[in-house]
Amino acid sequence: MDSVIRNDASSMRVGIIAGSGSLPLALATALQVDGKDPYLLLIEGEADPAQYKDFSHEVIRITKVGRFLKALAREKCTHITLAGPVKRPNLKNLVPDMEGVKLLARITGASRKGDDGLMRAITGYLQEKGFTIIGAHELASDLLVPSGQLGKVSPTEQDDADIAAGVRIVKAVGALDIGQAAILRDGYVLAVEAAEGTDGLLTRSAAFAWDKRAGVLVKLSKPGQELKADMPTIGPETVTLAAEANLRGIALEEHKTLILDMKEAIRRADVAGIFLIGLDPESGS
Template identity: 35%
Template sequence: MTRTAIIAGQGRLALILAHRMPDAPVFALEGFAPEMKAGSFRLERLIPFLDHLAEIGVTRVLFAGAVQRPKLDPEAFDPATAQLVPRMLTAIRSGDDAALRALLDIFEESGLGVVGVQDVAPDLIPAMGVLCGEPDAQHKTDAARASEILESTGPLDIGQGVVVARGLCLALETLPGTEAMLDFVARHGSGGGVFYKAPKAGQDRRVDLPTIGPDTIDQAVAARLAGIAWQAGGVILLDRDETIRRAEAAGLFLWAR
């Protein structure tokens, strides 16, 4: 029998999935709890947590939501998890993608399968097509340029978003995230650009897929952008109807490219 546990991060994704999977237990990394009821665990006690999942019959896990790198307390490690410290530190020093891959490996080595949003809620990941509005020739050129930029920066583990206007890169998403990037564009851009999102090249798509939702529309409007484009099949769209409604009201296009 398959039983899935949701490993929740911040944001609405975990809440949406929990509503769809009412029998799934929900856990969150201590300090990054979502806006919902969830059990908590610490990386310093990862092995006891994995043992607990096995005890309650969990056979696979689904990671959902954003999590920043936690500060680790050397005195909080249990003996079993402490043996993983060299491996964990090596992965963390190599970047977010390497750290996530190492974490997934540990879960799988404990006998737990790891599934992605595309496996349990594929409708949250739009296929190719324009959802509203209509990108013109310049917008399509800018989106293509943005895609090239992310393909180049992906191996550097920098970010999943970029803004391009008239062929020029206005901003690249880094550690502070999408909101900080679009705020920069709002203050320094002249308007009319395209915000583009895509997973990093080589990224494990079971975790950390980029996400777009109603708040993204509000931020794009404040930045005076023409629209939002993303890699079809590679980006999660939250609250689809409300996101499209806000985009239409603001005159923005939404395009899964």
């Protein structure tokens, strides 16, 4: 992978706070290939330790913030990236340490502002502790969706109309901090992403699939989203689920969306006969 962080390689060490999914492993691998030695803090119950046996790591409960800070300091981490989704914890059942109490006080207030407010509270807290927050896209720029058509299949005029309508819908729900994606079919809003995430949205939408391919998935960042901590992400499995839902294709925001294993995602799209494109939601292209 082509990392965009190449200066100060000797002094910068990245700590990856790893949730579930493939993104933390992809970032750790990208850093390792680039000659760096990342340190991974695996959130208990989210990241699978077996996947990280080739990297320096430890497993920590999400509320033990003091342990997070001590581990990052001990390992001389200067930069932190938050990677992979984490289920919102039930605050009533948590037993935090002292640093956890301080952070949870902020999280409780930020949670009223939705997921983006929550991520801003966490990143702000870590920055106050002296760490630099770095985005996944800054560590592995080749994961970013480029502009235009990615595979062999092109959208039709009806697809273009659905994409344009989808952009308007996703901007609206994003402004309310509800979700990042929607599925449009022949001008009809089939489904909007909520807490289940994009793959869950596609699984739910498969029940409404037509016999012929129709409809598009549109996925954008939310207005003002904290992209260094929470950038929209899909992977090859997302493409497979879109094909199983009998959609025509997927439209993603260019330069603000990550695709894990982009070559495989494009290959699956081509095999399934669906399109995969990067678009500028402000220009509609």
